[in-house]
Amino acid sequence: MVDNVKRSTGYRSYGQFCALARALDVVGERWNLLIVRELLPGPLRYTELKSSLAGVATNLLAERLRTLEANGIVERRLQDSGVAYALTAWGAQLREPMEALGRWGAPLLATGRGDDAFRPRWLTLALPALLHGVTATPAVELGIETDGLLMVLRVDSDGPSVSVPAGGRPQSVLTAAPDVVVGLAAGGLTIDEALTRAKLEGDGRVLRAVFPAAARDRPI
Amino acid sequence: MVDNVKRSTGYRSYGQFCALARALDVVGERWNLLIVRELLPGPLRYTELKSSLAGVATNLLAERLRTLEANGIVERRLQDSGVAYALTAWGAQLREPMEALGRWGAPLLATGRGDDAFRPRWLTLALPALLHGVTATPAVELGIETDGLLMVLRVDSDGPSVSVPAGGRPQSVLTAAPDVVVGLAAGGLTIDEALTRAKLEGDGRVLRAVFPAAARDRPI
DNA sequence: CCGCATCCTCATGGATACTG
């Protein structure tokens, strides 16, 4: 009984006829879902990936990328500038379970940032996930500037979405540290608690339109 | 740079200020989500857990249960008959991300069962997940008998749900091997393909009411 | 039996160095 716990590609399988177990066979190993998270906003080079995922060993990253590719989750694109890693269509569909898992884990952010690493890129995944279910008509747009990156959070009748604008600054921009932005989105901070630690430029009413009811207990 | 990659309970943290990464810090280690899957239908004893999760080492299971308890996902209940492990309210909320992950991984079941382990209990999680979004008015009920367990799949205007009846047999019962049932639910089998490998008792029209459109290309 | 703790072995992960 030493065989058949392995599969052809060499990873350790649970050996269970269960969709969840099979999914975990493929993306459950350490770093895998974080690699996918990095690639969700768009393709990245190997070194970009490595520098975003502080702490991953270079051999591990290489091996993970290989098996993710073998399993049809990631594809290696040969660009003029070199190699880029991108998600396949199926790999990109991990967004839904990952957002659900992030929503479940959001309370764990309440302990604050500590000395954890942070990339504003992660917020482009986190904000729509945390604001899941929020809609607004007419649509509202709020700029959010954190750690040097300006992104635009848009909420319309379909829900929230985030983009990183090429040029042009939205009318309202909230400038704050990551934990303040996350605290707002996760409902751990009220809007005026957040405002004591943030800079708001433009119309503040958009904040009330997008952030959770839990944060709206006092008017802005 | 050897510290702060660990946390108080001893598990390895990604050290990232990101809800997904923090969730994975807590449930991302091997076996954790499968333990939660076992507990979703209801509390279990240590030995039941161990026999359901073939391949888990006893020391690992004990340690995982300890950290899951320390993290507020599992609680230890002292019953008259002994110790039972149950999910906390927060732990039970993992159902949503787990169902989403199972839905994503469902195509991986297409390779068939092979010699993988199987427990009919797993279907009580998988069927509602795979039939997510399906509704029926008026409500329909279909008995499904696999591997010796009879469960009742009910679909109403709220969606699908599964229960294990104490007594009383539903009017329509489909008796089939696990891979046939899963194939139907995941859309990998058409209804009449499935029927060549299954026994149907009662009204077959309920099958068309509950199983995915992909399986309905030919009338039953 | 149940609910683990201990011991041992080997596969996997992590850090660093090195190379086409």
Next chain:
DNA sequence: CAGTATCCATGAGGATGCGG
């Protein structure tokens, strides 16, 4: 830049023991 090679630390898996 994009990895491979190497070495060491750690974690997983299996067998066994042991008090209740």
